[in-house]
Amino acid sequence: MKRFWPSPLLSLVMWCLWLLLANDFSAGQMVLGVFFAWLIPVLTQPFWLSRPRIQKPWKLLSFLLLVHRDIVVANLAVAKLVLGSPSRLRPAFVEVPLDIRDDFVITMLASVVSLTPGTVSADVSRDRSVLLVHGLDVADIPEMIATIKQRYEAPLKEIFGC
Amino acid sequence: MAMAVEILVSFLILTGATFTLIGSIGLVRLQDFYTRLHGPTKATTLGVGSIILASLVFFTAKTGVLSVHEVLITLFLFITAPVSAHLLAKAAMHRQEKKVKNTHGEPWGQ
Amino acid sequence: MLSTALMIGFFMVGTALLLGGWRILIGPTLPDRILALDTLYINSIALIVLFGIHAGTSLYFEAALLIALIGFVSTVAVAKYLLRGDIIE
Numbered sequence: 001m002k003r004f005w006p007s008p009l010l011s012l013v014m015w016c017l018w019l020l021l022a023n024d025f026s027a028g029q030m031v032l033g034v035f036f037a038w039l040i041p042v043l044t045q046p047f048w049l050s051r052p053r054i055q056k057p058w059k060l061l062s063f064l065l066l067v068h069r070d071i072v073v074a075n076l077a078v079a080k081l082v083l084g085s086p087s088r089l090r091p092a093f094v095e096v097p098l099d100i101r102d103d104f105v106i107t108m109l110a111s112v113v114s115l116t117p118g119t120v121s122a123d124v125s126r127d128r129s130v131l132l133v134h135g136l137d138v139a140d141i142p143e144m145i146a147t148i149k150q151r152y153e154a155p156l157k158e159i160f161g162c
Numbered sequence: 163m164a165m166a167v168e169i170l171v172s173f174l175i176l177t178g179a180t181f182t183l184i185g186s187i188g189l190v191r192l193q194d195f196y197t198r199l200h201g202p203t204k205a206t207t208l209g210v211g212s213i214i215l216a217s218l219v220f221f222t223a224k225t226g227v228l229s230v231h232e233v234l235i236t237l238f239l240f241i242t243a244p245v246s247a248h249l250l251a252k253a254a255m256h257r258q259e260k261k262v263k264n265t266h267g268e269p270w271g272q
Numbered sequence: 273m274l275s276t277a278l279m280i281g282f283f284m285v286g287t288a289l290l291l292g293g294w295r296i297l298i299g300p301t302l303p304d305r306i307l308a309l310d311t312l313y314i315n316s317i318a319l320i321v322l323f324g325i326h327a328g329t330s331l332y333f334e335a336a337l338l339i340a341l342i343g344f345v346s347t348v349a350v351a352k353y354l355l356r357g358d359i360i361e
Contacts, residue, residue, distance in 0.1 A: 093267030114244030
């Protein structure tokens, strides 16, 4: 089972991508899409690193919605900062301690931190215990760490159950 | 084409172009590399996303068939922008680029 | 109305491209120039999509997607080169 259908979720994503790329929702494209969605995960299976299973798919959906809203809302804030006086900014390098250890989940957290404006993830320590974040205008460093941990890390931890 | 669609497309185009421009203004105005990193990676990505949404609405209304393949570009940009920002930040720290004086905390030397 | 909005959009994205070009010229550091190039390719995607709406054809979609793919790979390659002095280890 595992060898012939390695990752149902990946297959589903690939099927959707194929339909988007073809931009054609006819039956023929759907069948062709199923074929590729089966073939490519089987062929690339040896390259994949192990990754955690998604425990709560619905939680993931609401998390993605939250991130999208944050991207839009916080972009307005950054636009204001950029157009204001540059010397008033309070940039800071902040070390955020991590509770999660899994590479894949840390990558997701770092990407979310980078996409939500005002923060860019700059580096992860070798033992995966600290994420270095650069903030554009940080008023209160402990508060920023708490926000990242509660708003983004806690849901990810729950979704992937690690 | 319906008036409402035209208004929506125009609004999305103007929003997107504004964010794109703000990202590039940030690139020129801000004072050190680490703060400059913020403008392009986010404002620009959102701006392009908005313009692509405009294209999606426009072609769907024009042809009457759902045209969603533009979403692929947005998806791709949203996945890749943090990765390139992360790598550029790492490269800058490795080269020990200057930071502005009032920055709290220190970048990590590699 | 749409054509007016398109013209304003062209103008703003064009200005953004010029600002990116200015950052490439004045530098001052190598990561700055790479960041500016990264911004330039994303802006050019916006410009191509706008031109697609202007011309009324979705043929330009493929060009935009290709620029997105190649731009990302080249940014990563150059950043990796700065980081390690080598691209493929």
